[in-house]
Amino acid sequence: MQILLVLPLILPLLIGCSALIRFRNIRQTVALICLFLNMLVCLLLLVETHLYGVQVVQSGGVIAPYGISLVVDSLTGVMLAISGIIGFAVGIFSAATIAANHQRFAYYPLFGFLMMGINFAFITGDLFTLYVAFEVMLMASFVLLTVGGERSQIEGGLKYVTLNLISSTIFLIAAGLTYAVAGTLNMAHLAAIMAEQPSPGIGTVLAALFLIAFGIKAAMFPLFFWLPASYHTPPIAVTALFGGLLTKVGIYSMWRVLVMIFPQELAYLQPLILVLAALTMIIGVLGAVAQTEFRRLLSFHIISQIGYLLMAIGLLTVDSMTGAVFFMVHVILAKTALFFVSGLAYELEGTYKLKKLGGLSKRAPGLALLFLFAAFSLAGFPPFSGFWGKLLLIRSGLEIGQYVIVAIALAVSLLTTYSMLKIWTEVFWKPLPKQDTELASPHKRLSPLMLAPVGVLVGLIIAIGVFAEPMYQLSEAAAVGVISPVSYIEAVLLPGTGE
Amino acid sequence: MLLAFAITAGMMFACGVYLMLRRSMVRLIIGLLLISYSVNLIIFSMDDPNTRGAPIIDSVEESAMSDPLPQALILTAIVISFGVLAFTLALGYRATQVAGTDNIDTLQSTDRGT
Numbered sequence: 001m002q003i004l005l006v007l008p009l010i011l012p013l014l015i016g017c018s019a020l021i022r023f024r025n026i027r028q029t030v031a032l033i034c035l036f037l038n039m040l041v042c043l044l045l046l047v048e049t050h051l052y053g054v055q056v057v058q059s060g061g062v063i064a065p066y067g068i069s070l071v072v073d074s075l076t077g078v079m080l081a082i083s084g085i086i087g088f089a090v091g092i093f094s095a096a097t098i099a100a101n102h103q104r105f106a107y108y109p110l111f112g113f114l115m116m117g118i119n120f121a122f123i124t125g126d127l128f129t130l131y132v133a134f135e136v137m138l139m140a141s142f143v144l145l146t147v148g149g150e151r152s153q154i155e156g157g158l159k160y161v162t163l164n165l166i167s168s169t170i171f172l173i174a175a176g177l178t179y180a181v182a183g184t185l186n187m188a189h190l191a192a193i194m195a196e197q198p199s200p201g202i203g204t205v206l207a208a209l210f211l212i213a214f215g216i217k218a219a220m221f222p223l224f225f226w227l228p229a230s231y232h233t234p235p236i237a238v239t240a241l242f243g244g245l246l247t248k249v250g251i252y253s254m255w256r257v258l259v260m261i262f263p264q265e266l267a268y269l270q271p272l273i274l275v276l277a278a279l280t281m282i283i284g285v286l287g288a289v290a291q292t293e294f295r296r297l298l299s300f301h302i303i304s305q306i307g308y309l310l311m312a313i314g315l316l317t318v319d320s321m322t323g324a325v326f327f328m329v330h331v332i333l334a335k336t337a338l339f340f341v342s343g344l345a346y347e348l349e350g351t352y353k354l355k356k357l358g359g360l361s362k363r364a365p366g367l368a369l370l371f372l373f374a375a376f377s378l379a380g381f382p383p384f385s386g387f388w389g390k391l392l393l394i395r396s397g398l399e400i401g402q403y404v405i406v407a408i409a410l411a412v413s414l415l416t417t418y419s420m421l422k423i424w425t426e427v428f429w430k431p432l433p434k435q436d437t438e439l440a441s442p443h444k445r446l447s448p449l450m451l452a453p454v455g456v457l458v459g460l461i462i463a464i465g466v467f468a469e470p471m472y473q474l475s476e477a478a479a480v481g482v483i484s485p486v487s488y489i490e491a492v493l494l495p496g497t498g499e
Numbered sequence: 500m501l502l503a504f505a506i507t508a509g510m511m512f513a514c515g516v517y518l519m520l521r522r523s524m525v526r527l528i529i530g531l532l533l534i535s536y537s538v539n540l541i542i543f544s545m546d547d548p549n550t551r552g553a554p555i556i557d558s559v560e561e562s563a564m565s566d567p568l569p570q571a572l573i574l575t576a577i578v579i580s581f582g583v584l585a586f587t588l589a590l591g592y593r594a595t596q597v598a599g600t601d602n603i604d605t606l607q608s609t610d611r612g613t
Contacts, residue, residue, distance in 0.1 A: 128572055135579045142586055151597045155606040158594055161587060162519070162527065169534050172576060176542035179569065229609045 004045055005057045005070050008080055008119040011038040012087075015112025028095060031108035035091040038115065042084030046077040050474065054481075054491035056125070064492045065186035069125035073488050075325065075478035079122045079252055082329050085460070086244045086336050087115050089453040094237040096449040097343055105147045114140035114241070121249050125492055127175050127185040130253060134171065134217070138164050141246060144238050145230060156230030163226040167216035174209035181206065188492035190261045191485050203265035210257050211269060218250030220310060221280040224303050228287065231302070232295035232352075236343030239295060243302050244336035248328060251309045259313060259321070260485050266316065274314035274405050281307030281412040288419045294342040294352040294427070297419060298335070301378065304412060305331045308393060311405055315396055321479035323392025326471060330377065330385035330464065337374040337457040341367060344450055345427055354423065359432035364446060368428045370458045375420035377461045380413045385464040388472070504544035511537035524591045524601040531587060535580040542576070545569045 011034045018030040049055055049072050057070040072080065091111070098107055117137025124130050142164075146157035179185055181202055182193045194203065212223070219227040227247070231239055258266050266273075284304025291297035309331075312324030342352065344367055349357055361368040377384030390413065397406040464471050481488060511533050518530030546566040552559030554567045595601045 128575070132575065132579070135583070139582065139586065142590075146590060146593075149593060149597065152609050154590065154594045154597050156609040157590060158524075158603070158606060159609075161590060162531065165531055165583060165587075166534070169538050172538050173541055176538070176545050176569070176572065179542075179572070180545040185568075233609060 002055075002057045004041060004048065005055055005072055005123065007041045008038060008045070008084070008123060009116055011035075011041065012112045012114075012116035012119060016109045016116060018112070019106045019109035027106075027108050031112060032088075032091050032095065034112065035088045035115070038119075039084035039088040042080040042119075045072050046081040046474075048072075049074055049077040050477065054487050056491050064125075065184045065189035068129050069186060069188070069492050070123050071125035071188070071488065071492055072123060073478075073485075073491075074474065074481045075252070075255065076122045078325060078329060078474055078478050079248075080119060082332050083115070083118050083122065083245055085457075086241070086332060087118075089336065089340075089457055090237055090241045090244075092449060093240065093340055093343070093453040096447055097347065098235055098237055107144075107147070110140050110144050110147070111241070114144060116140075118245055118249055122252060125187050127178060127187060127190065127257070130257075131168065131171055131175055134168060134249075134253075137246070137249065138168065141242065145234050145242075148234070150233070153233045156233040159226045160230040163216055163223075167213050167223075170209055170216075171213035174206055174213060177202070177209070178206055186492065187256065187261060188485070188489045192489050192493065194261055194264070198264045200265065200268075203262055204268050207258055207262040207265040207269055210262070211254070211273070214250045214254045214257070215276075216250075218247050218254065218306050218310075219280075219303050220306060221276055221283050221303075224280070224284075224306075227303060228296060228299045231299040232293065236295070236339060236346065239299075240336045240339035240343065243298065243339050244332045247302055247306055248309075248332055251306065251328065254310075254313060255321070255324075255482050259316065260482050260488070263316075263483070266313070270314050270316060273310060274402065277307045277310035277314050278405055278408045279307075280304070280310060281408060285412045285415040285419065289415060289422070292354050294345065294354060294357070294423065295339070297354075297423065298338050298342060301338075301416070301419070302335060304416065305335070305378075307412070308390070308409065311393060311397070311409065314405065315393075315400060315402060316483075317396050317400060318476070318479050318483055319396035319399065320393060321483055322472070322476045323389055323394075323396055325475035325478045326392055326468075327386075327389030329471065329475075330389045330461065333457050333461050333464075334374050334378045334386060337370070337454055337461065338378065340454040340457070341371045341374065344446055344454070347446065347450065348444060349432070354426040356433055357427045358430045359428075361428040366451065367446065367454075370451075370454050371428065372424070373458045373461060374454075375424065377465065379417040379420055383462070383465045385461045385468075385471075387465060388468045392472075392475075501544055501547075504540055508537045508540040508544070511540065522602050522604050524595060524603055527603060528584070528587050528591050532580070532584055535576070535583075539573045539576055539580075542569050542573050 015031045015034045018027045021027050054073045058064055059068045117133050120133035124133055142161050146153050182190055184190055216223045231242055281304050284300050288297050288300035308327055309324050312320040346352055377386040380386040380390040394406050394409055515530040515533035518526040546569045551565050552563035554564045598606055
């Protein structure tokens with residue numbers, strides 16, 4: 001079933017090609033059908049890798065390490081599946097909320113290119129192709145962020161573009177130097193070479209370069225300033241997609257490149273990464289507590305959650321990576337759901353300012369309930385998905401005696417709860433402020449199309465929380481696959497054994 | 500030869516960073532451009548610059564062949580940076596139109612949470 005591995009690239013590309021179609025409705029239909037198929041293919045790939053091991057396609061039939069390999073191992077399978085689900089959910093949500101004037105500028109084709117870049121970054125087994133995937137993703141996200149041309153979008157876009165280009169540049173330098181050191185860019189080959197002949201000096205430099213490059217993309221402290229400056233400016237469906245997936249691609253790349261290829265060189269950087277993880281958590285959550293705008297508050301939370309994912313790299317045990325993969329799935333779902341909720345609050349009351357919002361618990365009790373579940377999950381309450389991810393991370397931290405980072409992670413959870421409570425009291429609990437009632441559209445109701453994606457995501461959050469065992473097993477398989485990539489290397493370099 | 504490459508790439512990178520730290524939008528874009536060029540040079544010097552034989556079997560000795568892969572990488576990087584530059588120029592132009600100035604320091608409204 002080799003065609004399956006190529007479909008996550010082809011289907012979004014088809015959406016991109018639909019830019020040639022003149023009629024908006026047809027473009028939208030094509031996009032939604034392709035996104036749905038993409039989700040099915042991604043889920044199928046996850047099942048297949050779980051049952052039959054690592055799946056590989058050598059593009060053009062060129063044998064690895066000379067050609068470009070497309071590889072789906074457990075981690076890629078999990079990431080593809082979750083991004084497929086989010087892609088379809090955001091697609092539906094966009095159909096309901098994106099204004100017609102935005103759709104005129106080829107909204108869905110750009111969306112398709114973005115999804116293609118994301119899937120490409122997950123699926124590629126080649127370091128330079130990962131750079132190309134990043135560029136595809138970045139170009140699409142640049143345009144999605146700035147299309148519409150409002151002043152805030154342009155300003156945010158300029159910072160986003162500049163810092164992400166610098167990150168790409170550093171990535172390119174690192175990839176070039178890696179080639180000079182190892183003579184290959186195939187990740188499996190690289191992992192095998194670096195394991196056999198570790199080069200502590202230049203290897204550590206390379207690992208640090210990759211850490212900076214991916215750190216900018218992942219919004220790691222102190223490289224995150226582009227994120228809160230830009231993420232709240234585009235239409236909310238775009239923000240939800242960015243907030244859910246883009247920074248996580250940076251974290252995925254760290255796992256794939258730093259943990260899989262440079263594990264020995266990483267040991268030197270681990271204390272630094274732990275400090276950065278702690279600062280990312282703290283600064284992110286403190287930033288969130290200080291905000292008075294719904295989307296900006298959630299944007300800062302993205303940063304704070306990135307800290308937890310970095311913490312796993314700092315601890316670097318199978319347990320911590322298992323927790324991080326679990327946490328990754330959870331945080332993508334919860335974050336996207338929360339951004340959806342903020343968009344729906346805007347639909348009802350015409351503002352994102354917490355002070356001017358209010359009274360939604362009476363007006364839209366269903367929405368309030370969905371928010372509460374997603375927020376509890378983000379804060380880490382049982383029985384939601386966030387609880388298990390944090391539990392695994394914190395337990396692995398205690399096991400190897402890193403008590404400081406564990407204490408900080410717990411304190412940050414508490415602050416997360418506080419800032420979620422702030423949203424709850426401001427947006428849902430308190431009555432609608434009188435002077436702003438003219439902004440709100442009192443007769444507007446939420447269509448089922450708007451509520452369905454949020455409902456499904458929150459349903460998944462609860463399902464993962466209640467039936468944690470299957471998700472735990474998937475995460476563990478992914479973590480083991482990254483930390484000791486024997487099956488990955490064999491499947492790519494020794495064709496025939498991996499099939 | 501390698502030293503010349505290293506110095507040139509370093510100088511270009513430094514100039515790029517210097518330009519990016521200025522206030523003008525145009526300088527920012529030129530700075531980005533210079534940095535991406537200097538990276539191309541860095542990748543170019545991955546291969547030993549003294550071996551410059553065409554990598555065709557039987558036409559040159561194997562030891563004198565140059566490695567074609569860095570050049571292929573640079574080609575890709577050049578195309579990408581060309582596309583990115585076009586977008587950045589359009590964005591910069593649009594920004595000067597919307598803001599009425601090309602002073603980057605005045606573009607702060609999204610940082611402050613209006």
